[in-house]
Amino acid sequence: MMSLVQNSPWKRLSAVPIALGIIGFAMISPVHAQEKLVRTLTVTGRGFEDIQTTLAQVRLGVEVEGKTANDVQQEVARRSNSVINFLRSQKVDKLETTGINLNPRYDYTNNRQTLVGYVGSNNVSFRVPTEKSGSIIDEAVKAGASRIDGVSFVASDDAIASAQKQALRKATQEAQAQADAVFSALNLTRKEIVNVQVNGASAPPPIFREAAAMDARAGRTAAAPSPVVGGEQRVEGSVTLQISY
Numbered sequence: 001m002m003s004l005v006q007n008s009p010w011k012r013l014s015a016v017p018i019a020l021g022i023i024g025f026a027m028i029s030p031v032h033a034q035e036k037l038v039r040t041l042t043v044t045g046r047g048f049e050d051i052q053t054t055l056a057q058v059r060l061g062v063e064v065e066g067k068t069a070n071d072v073q074q075e076v077a078r079r080s081n082s083v084i085n086f087l088r089s090q091k092v093d094k095l096e097t098t099g100i101n102l103n104p105r106y107d108y109t110n111n112r113q114t115l116v117g118y119v120g121s122n123n124v125s126f127r128v129p130t131e132k133s134g135s136i137i138d139e140a141v142k143a144g145a146s147r148i149d150g151v152s153f154v155a156s157d158d159a160i161a162s163a164q165k166q167a168l169r170k171a172t173q174e175a176q177a178q179a180d181a182v183f184s185a186l187n188l189t190r191k192e193i194v195n196v197q198v199n200g201a202s203a204p205p206p207i208f209r210e211a212a213a214m215d216a217r218a219g220r221t222a223a224a225p226s227p228v229v230g231g232e233q234r235v236e237g238s239v240t241l242q243i244s245y
Contacts (some may be wrong), residue, residue: 047170
């Protein structure tokens with residue numbers, strides 16, 4: 001008699017409400033999750049920091065014209081070695097070759113192309129303290145440099161790194177101020193910062209000053225050092241905050 005009761009259809013049907021109850025609970029749970037979504041305000045602040053440039057990035061070189069390629073190249077090499085040896089003696093920073101060229105020069109009189117010689121050059125760049133750059137440029141010309149292509153001004157790496165931190169700090173304060181203004185205007189209660197995105201603080205580009213080409217062979221050198229004056233660079237930072245309310 002007991003076995004009939006245990007295996008009866010009524011016993012199997014009694015489990016149905018329990019299963020339905022479990023299914024109903026699983027369907028309701030996503031609704032509760034949606035009710036917990038956080039409302040946020042996103043603001044982006046920008047910060048700036050101006051720093052004084054203290055280094056001059058100089059670009060100069062040797063340019064020679066002659067009848068044959070071999071003669072031109074040898075003269076370029078001789079003068080370039082003299083200039084580079086002088087620059088090394090001055091312990092300039094980041095000395096590097098930026099270009100070596102040797103090209104034919106033609107005359108186009110009467111619609112005819114006639115080879116008249118060759119032009120060769122060897123260009124270098126280096127970095128020195130701005131206050132020393134004028135005298136070093138003048139001495140480089142005496143050593144054999146025949147062209148000065150330009151001077152740009154930069155701050156030191158340490159100064160730029162410090163300015164980047166200051167710019168990011170100002171950007172964060174600016175973002176906070178924007179958020180407070182919006183919450184106050186809308187009469188909303190500010191809660192916590194839920195996300196921070198640092199968009200970075202970019203290093204400023206060098207301040208470039210074009211310099212006219214100089215001809216060392218003419219022997220025109222100033223009695224006083226060439227005046228070289230730097231300037232300021234601006235470092236910019238950006239920070240994005242996501243604040244709940």
